[in-house]
Amino acid sequence: MTRVIVCAGGKGGTGKTTTSINLGAALNYFGKRVTIIDANLTTPNVGLHLGVPIVPVTLHDVLKGRSDISEAVYLHKSGTRVVPASIALNDLKRLDITKLDKAIKKLVGSCDVIVVDAAAGLGKEALSALKAADEVLIVTNPEIPAVTDALKTIKLCEEIKKPVIGVIINKTNVLNADMALKDIELILEHPIIGVIPEDRSVKFALVQKDAVVHTHPKSIASIQYKKLAAELFNIDYNESFSEKRGFFGTIKGWFGK
Numbered sequence: 042m043t044r045v046i047v048c049a050g051g052k053g054g055t056g057k058t059t060t061s062i063n064l065g066a067a068l069n070y071f072g073k074r075v076t077i078i079d080a081n082l083t084t085p086n087v088g089l090h091l092g093v094p095i096v097p098v099t100l101h102d103v104l105k106g107r108s109d110i111s112e113a114v115y116l117h118k119s120g121t122r123v124v125p126a127s128i129a130l131n132d133l134k135r136l137d138i139t140k141l142d143k144a145i146k147k148l149v150g151s152c153d154v155i156v157v158d159a160a161a162g163l164g165k166e167a168l169s170a171l172k173a174a175d176e177v178l179i180v181t182n183p184e185i186p187a188v189t190d191a192l193k194t195i196k197l198c199e200e201i202k203k204p205v206i207g208v209i210i211n212k213t214n215v216l217n218a219d220m221a222l223k224d225i226e227l228i229l230e231h232p233i234i235g236v237i238p239e240d241r242s243v244k245f246a247l248v249q250k251d252a253v254v255h256t257h258p259k260s261i262a263s264i265q266y267k268k269l270a271a272e273l274f275n276i277d278y279n280e281s282f283s284e285k286r287g288f289f290g291t292i293k294g295w296f297g298k
């Protein structure tokens with residue numbers, strides 16, 4: 042059965058796209074058939090993060106009723122399938138965002154998991170992605186504005202009866218005045234199921250237009266994304282020897298090696 046997992050969080054820039062792509066890539070690494078959908082229709086990023094070229098059919102064409110979603114699915118070189126959104130400003134006209142849920146449902150059965158990258162905020166765009174969810178992952182940062190927006194997103198999920206399966210704390214950094222994880226859990230009243238440190242490898246992966254899980258498999262971020270994927274799908278994950286970092290590997294990881 043296909044699981045539709047939506048990465049949301051309210052605040053912009055917390056790492057929803059990074060998490061969607063890397064969760065997808067990590068699940069693909071574990072042999073799952075993955076489709077990543079860019080539901081950030083006004084400022085889409087998935088295609089840019091993954092180096093998807095300008096494609097003939099995008100999610101915008103689907104939401105305008107011009108194409109079926111099956112025509113907007115592209116195979117990324119990694120083996121992950123992607124439904125990109127159009128980056129053209131003109132494509133925002135006459136968009137029926139309410140069709141998103143139905144369009145996504147059409148892909149159910151075609152893969153094991155659909156990861157949906159939601160837009161920031163709690164407006165129509167983010168809401169339409171949340172409505173398509175079987176499960177919601179909240180992606181936030183260890184600082185009060187992000188956690189406050191995460192809480193609002195959780196309340197919205199409660200209102201529309203969408204289960205929040207956990208919280209991802211992204212861009213943690215011991216050198217910053219990060220909020221304590223236990224305090225975030227107390228505020229959000231949901232378990233933290235992933236902690237992704239601020240890791241320069243993520244930036245290098247962006248330049249290389251691929252998931253950090255592929256470009257820097259030994260990085261802390263990459264290993265944490267694999268742990269998250271394994272946890273979500275009950276996969277027994279032991280870092281293989283090549284991924285074991287050890288003390289020096291961990292230190293090097295902070296410098297993006």
Ligand SMILES: Nc1ncnc2c1ncn2[C@@H]1O[C@H](COP(=O)(O)OP(=O)(O)OP(=O)(O)O)[C@@H](O)[C@H]1O
Binds near residue numbers: 053058059
């Ligand atoms: N763990 C990380 N370590 C370092 N940089 C990160 C990490 N996660 C994300 N970033 C960087 O933070 C920026 C924002 O990430 P991303 O685009 O994934 O956020 P977003 O929540 O999808 O943003 P938006 O709300 O605009 O859609 C990007 O430049 C990304 O490379």
Ligand SMILES: [Mg+2]
Binds near residue numbers: 059158
């Ligand atoms: Mg994004």
